[in-house]
Amino acid sequence: MQQIAVIGAGTMGNGIAHVFAQNGFKVNLIDVSAPALERALQTIEKNLDRQLAKGSITEDVKRQTLQYITTFTDLSAGVKTAELVVEAATENVDLKLKIFKELDLHTSPDTILATNTSSISITRIAAVTQKAGKVIGMHFMNPVPVMKLVEIINGYATEQTVTAAIVTLSEQLGKVPCVVNDYPGFIANRILMPMINEAIYSLYEGVAGVTEIDTVMKLGMAHPMGPLQLADFIGLDVCLSIMRVLHDGFGNPKYAPCPLLVNMVTAGYLGVKSGEGFYKYEKGSKDLVVSERFSKTVNI
Numbered sequence: 001m002q003q004i005a006v007i008g009a010g011t012m013g014n015g016i017a018h019v020f021a022q023n024g025f026k027v028n029l030i031d032v033s034a035p036a037l038e039r040a041l042q043t044i045e046k047n048l049d050r051q052l053a054k055g056s057i058t059e060d061v062k063r064q065t066l067q068y069i070t071t072f073t074d075l076s077a078g079v080k081t082a083e084l085v086v087e088a089a090t091e092n093v094d095l096k097l098k099i100f101k102e103l104d105l106h107t108s109p110d111t112i113l114a115t116n117t118s119s120i121s122i123t124r125i126a127a128v129t130q131k132a133g134k135v136i137g138m139h140f141m142n143p144v145p146v147m148k149l150v151e152i153i154n155g156y157a158t159e160q161t162v163t164a165a166i167v168t169l170s171e172q173l174g175k176v177p178c179v180v181n182d183y184p185g186f187i188a189n190r191i192l193m194p195m196i197n198e199a200i201y202s203l204y205e206g207v208a209g210v211t212e213i214d215t216v217m218k219l220g221m222a223h224p225m226g227p228l229q230l231a232d233f234i235g236l237d238v239c240l241s242i243m244r245v246l247h248d249g250f251g252n253p254k255y256a257p258c259p260l261l262v263n264m265v266t267a268g269y270l271g272v273k274s275g276e277g278f279y280k281y282e283k284g285s286k287d288l289v290v291s292e293r294f295s296k297t298v299n300i
Contacts, residue, residue: 005082009040013088015144018044021068023173029071030078037071076106088116097128104129114138119189119245122155122182132157150175155182184249193242197258199227204260210278210294228278232271240265
């Protein structure tokens with residue numbers, strides 16, 4: 001397998017393209033937006049420069065990585081010769097179903113169709129194609145060039161040979177593959193998102209402040225980042241979307257998203273991407289500043 005297509009030039013898509021190209025795969029990076037593709041290439045080059053400065057790659061590797069990436073705004077042209085397509089578009093079920101219907105028309109019967117979804121059913125996505133056995137989840141973690149895990153999700157009809165091929169491919173990328181089955185949230189988000197939601201409930205109910213909640217989890221549970229900071233990093237809109245997938249999928253009230261999370265997303269406070277969530281984010285500053293909305297300490 002040498003020819004890869006990646007759909008979506010956002011944070012996850014450009015990271016996935018970067019990792020494949022750096023490991024010697026030819027990558028067609030596809031997005032409907034030409035400016036988004038240009039920004040993606042700039043991001044990849046900046047991340048390669050960071051690796052170069054650390055001495056983890058050479059100038060030759062940087063040059064080869066960039067040469068191995070070709071951009072397309074036309075999906076049919078970009079996937080025509082692909083042996084594997086990795087869809088990394090926005091976490092929106094209707095958009096993903098639309099893309100997979102198109103992929104079914106423009107790829108060969110043997111092409112493996114993977115989705116980087118973090119929560120949407122692989123079985124549901126596969127059902128809109130004529131080759132459900134070739135559809136699989138390939139959930140990379142952010143930032144893709146750094147994080148080792150790839151969560152590989154079998155849909156109901158995914159062929160064992162497809163799973164084996166994606167496991168081997170993940171290892172070739174220097175990643176650690178973990179194979180799971182297709183139920184709401186898979187494993188990563190089935191465990192992570194209720195924890196984040198509970199942290200938001202603890203803030204909402206006045207049990208503790210933002211700093212206290214994150215400090216307890218960092219120092220007490222050895223988490224590198226507190227759950228509220230992590231929620232900001234992921235995007236509060238994404239967190240809410242995944243909680244709704246869990247709630248709808250299981251029908252269990254324990255997965256109901258916290259009203260505070262719903263209100264913050266409705267108001268446009270999405271975390272890092274919007275400049276403010278539980279913390280405030282300013283360009284050029286690495287200081288972690290709690291949002292003024294949550295700066296009051298708990299009464300003692």
